[in-house]
Amino acid sequence: MTVVLKLGGSVITDKDRPETLDGDALERAAAAVASVDSDTDLVVVHGGGSFGHHNASEHGVSTTEGTHDASAALAIHGAMTTLNGFVLQRLLERDVNAVPVHPFSVAHRDRDGRLSLPTGQIRTLLAEGFVPVLHGDLVAHEGAGATVVSGDELVADLATDLEADRVGLCSTVPGVLDDAERVIDRIATYEDVASVLGESESTDVTGGMAAKVRALLALEASASIFGLADLDAFLAGGEPGTTVE
Amino acid sequence: MTVVLKLGGSVITDKDRPETLDGDALERAAAAVASVDSDTDLVVVHGGGSFGHHNASEHGVSTTEGTHDASAALAIHGAMTTLNGFVLQRLLERDVNAVPVHPFSVAHRDRDGRLSLPTGQIRTLLAEGFVPVLHGDLVAHEGAGATVVSGDELVADLATDLEADRVGLCSTVPGVLDDAERVIDRIATYEDVASVLGESESTDVTGGMAAKVRALLALEASASIFGLADLDAFLAGGEPGTTVE
Numbered sequence: 001m002t003v004v005l006k007l008g009g010s011v012i013t014d015k016d017r018p019e020t021l022d023g024d025a026l027e028r029a030a031a032a033v034a035s036v037d038s039d040t041d042l043v044v045v046h047g048g049g050s051f052g053h054h055n056a057s058e059h060g061v062s063t064t065e066g067t068h069d070a071s072a073a074l075a076i077h078g079a080m081t082t083l084n085g086f087v088l089q090r091l092l093e094r095d096v097n098a099v100p101v102h103p104f105s106v107a108h109r110d111r112d113g114r115l116s117l118p119t120g121q122i123r124t125l126l127a128e129g130f131v132p133v134l135h136g137d138l139v140a141h142e143g144a145g146a147t148v149v150s151g152d153e154l155v156a157d158l159a160t161d162l163e164a165d166r167v168g169l170c171s172t173v174p175g176v177l178d179d180a181e182r183v184i185d186r187i188a189t190y191e192d193v194a195s196v197l198g199e200s201e202s203t204d205v206t207g208g209m210a211a212k213v214r215a216l217l218a219l220e221a222s223a224s225i226f227g228l229a230d231l232d233a234f235l236a237g238g239e240p241g242t243t244v245e
Numbered sequence: 246m247t248v249v250l251k252l253g254g255s256v257i258t259d260k261d262r263p264e265t266l267d268g269d270a271l272e273r274a275a276a277a278v279a280s281v282d283s284d285t286d287l288v289v290v291h292g293g294g295s296f297g298h299h300n301a302s303e304h305g306v307s308t309t310e311g312t313h314d315a316s317a318a319l320a321i322h323g324a325m326t327t328l329n330g331f332v333l334q335r336l337l338e339r340d341v342n343a344v345p346v347h348p349f350s351v352a353h354r355d356r357d358g359r360l361s362l363p364t365g366q367i368r369t370l371l372a373e374g375f376v377p378v379l380h381g382d383l384v385a386h387e388g389a390g391a392t393v394v395s396g397d398e399l400v401a402d403l404a405t406d407l408e409a410d411r412v413g414l415c416s417t418v419p420g421v422l423d424d425a426e427r428v429i430d431r432i433a434t435y436e437d438v439a440s441v442l443g444e445s446e447s448t449d450v451t452g453g454m455a456a457k458v459r460a461l462l463a464l465e466a467s468a469s470i471f472g473l474a475d476l477d478a479f480l481a482g483g484e485p486g487t488t489v490e
Contacts, residue, residue: 068374070342074333077344088319097315099322099391105350108369118363124353124385129313140369146344 002041002126004164004221005033005235006155009047009136010172011228012087018054019079025228026090029170032231033131034094041126043158044087044098047151048136051083052076056148063153064113066144073146077104077138084135091133099130103137103149111142115153119161126162134158156215159223167223168234169212174227175241176209187244190217216244247286247371249409249466250278250480251400254292254381255417256473257332263299264324270473271335274415277476278376279339286371288403289332289343292396293381296328297321301393308398309358311389318391322349322383329380336378344375348382348394356387360398364406371407379403401460404468412468413479414457419472420486421454433490435462461489 007029014020036042048056056062059072067073084100091098107117125132134154141147152169159167175183178196187193190213197210209225216223224234226241233240252274259265281287293301301307304317312318329345336343352362370377379399386392397414404412420428423441432438435458442455454470461468469479471486478485 068342070344070375071337073344073375074337092316092319097313099315099318100350102347102350104366105345105347106363106366108366116365118351118365120361120363121349121351121353121385124387127387128385128390130315130318130385130391140366140373140375142369142372145373146375 001039001166002043002162002164003036003166003168003235004043004045004155004159004162006151006169007044007046007087008169008171009049009052009151011170012046013049013051013083015050017050019051019082021083021086026087028228029231030090030094030096032235033091034096035232036235038129042131043122043126043162044131044133045151045154045158046083046087046133046135048080049083051079052136052148055079061138061146061148063148063150064144066141066147068145073138080135080137084133087135088133091131097130098133099125101125101132101134103134103139103154104146107139107149109139109141109144109147113141115139115149115157117154117157117161119158122158122162152212152215156219159219159221164221167216167219167221169216169223169225170228170231170234171225172227174230175225176213184242187213187217187242190214213244246284246411247288247407247409248281248411248413249288249290249400249404249407251396251414252289252291252332253414253416254294254297254396256415257291258294258296258328260295262295264296264327266328266331271332273473274476275335275339275341277480278336279341280477281480283374287376288367288371288407289376289378290396290399290403291328291332291378291380293325294328296324297381297393300324306383306391306393308393308395309389311386311392313390318383325380325382329378332380333378336376342375343378344370346370346377346379348379348384348399349391352384352394354384354386354392358386360384360394360402362399362402362406364403367403367407397457397460401464404464404466409466412461412464412466414461414468414470415473415476415479416470417472419475420470421458429487431488431490432458432462435459458489
C-alpha cells in the first residue's frame with residue numbers, strides 16, 4: 001500500500017507571520033504520521049506556507065516567473081529547507097524514519113513548464129523503510145531560471161509515478177465546501193463542483209481548491225481532502241472530508 | 246565546454262579535526278572558480294573531508310555498509326550539507342552563481358551498488374547559468390539502507406553522463422607521484438603507474454589514488470589531477486599536474 005500525504009503549508013505554519021511554524025499543528029500531524037503501520041509505504045509532501053510564499057513573492061518568483069540569481073534562489077530554497085528541517089525533526093522525535101528529498105536537487109521543468117521528477121531514489125528509500133519528505137521548493141526551469149514547484153504539483157506527479165493507492169491532502173478546511181459551507185462528500189467529475197469552485201481554467205498550481213480538485217480528478221488513485229482533525233482517520237484507512245474519485 | 250571540477254574534501258577541510266573547515270584553502274578555491282568565464286558550463290563536486298568521513302565512520306556507514314536509521318542518516322547527510330553550505334557561501338560571495346544539488350535527494354544504488362544519478366536538473370541548471378555544486382553524501386541503496394557516495398564516484402558518473410570535455414581533481418598532492426615523489430606528467434594506461442600505485446583491484450571508491458586513476462582512465466574526457474596551487478591553471482585551460490588520457 002503506497003500513500004502520498006500532503007501536509008498543507010497553511011496547516012503547519014502561521015500564514016500571517018513570515019517564517020513562523022504552527023508548532024501545535026505540526027505536533028498533531030507528526031503524531032498522526034507516527035501511527036501509520038510500517039507496512040505502508042508513506043511519502044510526505046509539505047507546502048511552503050509562510051516560509052516559502054513570503055520569500056518567493058519578495059523575489060518576484062512564482063511557478064512561471066523565475067530567477068536566474070543564485071542568491072535569490074538560495075533565499076527561497078533555504079526558507080523551504082528550514083521548514084523541511086522542522087518537519088523532519090518532529091517526525092524523528094516520534095520515531096518516524098523520515099529523510100529529506102529536496103525537489104530543487106532532483107526535478108526540473110522544460111520550456112513549457114512540464115515537471116520532470118525522477119523517483120528511483122524515492123522508490124529505493126521506501127523499499128528500505130524510510131519515509132521520504134518532500135516540500136514545495138524551487139526547480140530549474142528551461143528558459144526561466146528557477147521557478148516555484150508547489151506541494152500540490154509534487155503530490156500529483158508522485159501519485160501517478162509511484163502508482164499510489166491513496167492520496168490525502170490535509171488542508172485548513174475540512175473538505176470541499178458547498179454554498180452552505182457543508183463538506184461535499186464525494187466528487188466524481190468537475191461538473192459536480194463547478195457551481196461552487198467556478199469554471200475557471202486557471203493554471204495556478206500553487207493555488208486554490210479548484211486546481212486541487214482538477215489535479216486529483218486526473219489521478220488513478222482515490223484522493224481525500226480533509227482537515228487536520230481528520231488526519232488520523234485518513235491514515236487509519238478512512239475517507240474523511242471530501243473524496244475525489 | 247563542460248567542465249567537472251572536484252574539490253577534494255581534504256583540500257577544503259582540516260582532515261585531522263572533525264567538522265573543521267580549511268577556510269584559507271576554500272577561499273583560494275572559490276577565487277579560482279570565480280575566474281572561470283561564463284561560457285563554460287561548470288559543475289563543482291566536493292568531498293566530505295572531515296565533515297563526512299568522521300560522521301560516516303562513527304555510524305559504521307561506508308559505500309557498502311549502510312544504515313536503515315533515519316537519525317544516523319541525517320547526522321551524516323547533515324554534516325555533508327553543512328560543508329556544502331560553507332562552500333556555496335564562499336562561492337556566492339565571489340559572485341559565482343552556485344546552487345546546491347544534494348545527491349541524497351536524487352541518486353540511488355541498486356542491489357549491486359551501481360549508482361543512478363539523473364542529471365536533467367543539472368543540465369537545466371547549467372543551461373540557465375547556474376553552477377551546480379554536488380558533494381559526497383549518502384544515497385538510498387537497495388538492500389543496504391543508505392550508503393556513502395564519494396565525490397570521486399559522482400565526478401566519474403557526471404563526466405560520463407554530461408559528456409564533459411574536461412575533468413579536474415583538485416587534490417592535496419600536486420599530481421600522481423612516482424617512486425621519487427616527482428609528478429608523473431601523463432598516464433595513458435594503468436600499466437604506466439602499476440609499479441607506483443599497486444596492482445590492487447580494490448573497489449574502494451572513496452579511496453586512494455589507484456581508484457581515482459582507474460576511474461579517470463575509463464572516462465572519455467581528458468582528466469587532470471593537481472594541487473590547489475594549480476587550480477587556476479587548470480581552470481584557465483591548462484593541464485597542470487598529472488594528465489590522465
